[in-house]
Amino acid sequence: MAGSARASEQQVTRLEAGGPNSIAVANGIIGDEWTLWIVRMGLNGITQYNEWLNAGPISSSVLNSRLNRLVETDIMQRVEYTSRPVRHDYVLTARGxxxxxxxxxxxxxxxxxxxxxxxxxxxxxxxxxxxxFSPVLRCEACDEQVAARDLTATEGPSGGWDRSIPAAATRRRSHSGHRPDAVIDQTMAMIGNRWSVALLGSVFLGATRFGQFEQQMGAPPTIVAERLRTFCDIGVLDKTPSAQRSDWTDYRLTEKGRAFFPVVASVLEWGQRWFRAPEGPALRIVHRQCRRTFHPRLTCSVCQAGLRGHSVRTIPDPDDAAVRATIA
Known part of the structure; x- marks a missing residue:
């Protein structure tokens, strides 16, 4: 994997006043499994069109559409390497x-x-x-390990549910039905749909009842019910009778659901770093212990050193049946 970079003022995308904020834009990009796969391959050194086609079961039409979108959003840069015929490398930018x-x-x-x-x-x-190793989430300001319960989140100047939800469903697949070779299926169930993103935000901000989800998400009751059912089915939410009224139901994060917070924190940080609304941030997060603005920092679970993109190597899992078959 390549290293990370801080956003300079020249690299930041300025969003329109009153339009989708950094949360909506970031989730609209990240909530697509092929986009994530292409970026992963780019971090591993792939730059040419045919290399992506040979690396996984992606069709030309899907690859074309994703690469064009990645160039439009300044995640990749198209660099000409031959003029006759015209051919390009696709190189990750600092944002990518x-x-x-x-x-x-x-x-x-x-x-x-x-x-x-x-x-x-x-x-x-x-x-x-x-x-x-596994990545450990810490507060950049004080270096303490953190979980969602250690933070306080308040709506920023460009916040609001109507501005924070991606404009459309973002989980798309090729017409062939092929999937990336490293499928992150349940992650996509949680962030690959605009209403899933909205529900996830509501849950981490403390909503527990159907009416709260419906009001915050601004979604029809059938959609809220379907998303809640999906989250319960994959074990992220637990459905229990409310202690306040016997005819109410509470939906609360399970241990598995709480463990998803580092993903949420990483997406929020990436979005607010690179996409900025003129009014200000969409969300303000403060670490209760040090009372400073929270920015995530990932460390190694083994040696506790801070992680960098260039210090992380991906290796095949020897317990993976597909890997064992290849070796055999």
């Missing part, structure tokens, strides 16, 4: 390279909590200590 924490936290959550036989997720090795 800084997506590594999002991918890292997604892979870790899926590996620990999902155990899907269809997902061939790599192991993560820290090159400094040469050990297989």
């Amino acid at each position: 390279r800084s997506m590594w924490p999002v991918l890292l936290t997604m892979w870790d959550w899926e590996r620990v909590w999902v155990h899907s036989p269809d997902a061939h997720l790599p192991l993560m090795q820290h090159t400094l200590c040469e050990q297989v």
Whole structure:
């Protein structure tokens, strides 16, 4: 994986006043499994069109559409390397390279909590200590390990549910029905749909009852019910009778659901770093312990050193049946 980068003023995208904020824009980009796969391959050094076609079951039409979108959003840069015929490399920009924490936290959550036989997720090795590790979420200001319960989130000047939900469903697949070879299926169930993103935001901001979700999301009751059912089915939410009224139901995060927070924090950080509304941030997050603005920092679970994109190596999982078959 390549290294991360801080956003300079020249690299930041200025959003329209009153329009979609950084949360909506970031989730609109990240909530697509082929986009994440292409970026992952780019972080591993792929730059040419045919290399992506040979690396996985992606069709030309899907690859074309995703590469064009990645160039439009300044995640990739099209660089001509021959003029006769005209051919281009697709190179990750600083914005694209800084997506590594999002991918890292997604892979870790899926590996620990999902155990899907269809997902061939790599192991993560820290090159400094040469050990297989899991990323640990810490506060950049005080270096303490944090969870969602340690933070306070308030709506920023460009916040609001109407501005924070992606404009359309973002989970798209090729017409052939092929999927990336490293499927992150349950992650996509949580962030690959505009209403899933809205529900996820409501849950982490403290909503527990159907009426609260319906009001905050601005979605029809049938959609709210379907999303809640999906989250319960995959074990992210637990449905229990309310202590306040016997005819009410509470929906609360399970341990598996709470463990998804590093993904949420990484997506929010990436979005607010690179996409800025003129009114100000969409969300303000403060770490209760140090009372400073929260910015996530990932460290190695083995040696506790801070992680960088260039210090993370992906290696095949020897327990993966597909890997064993290849070796055999």
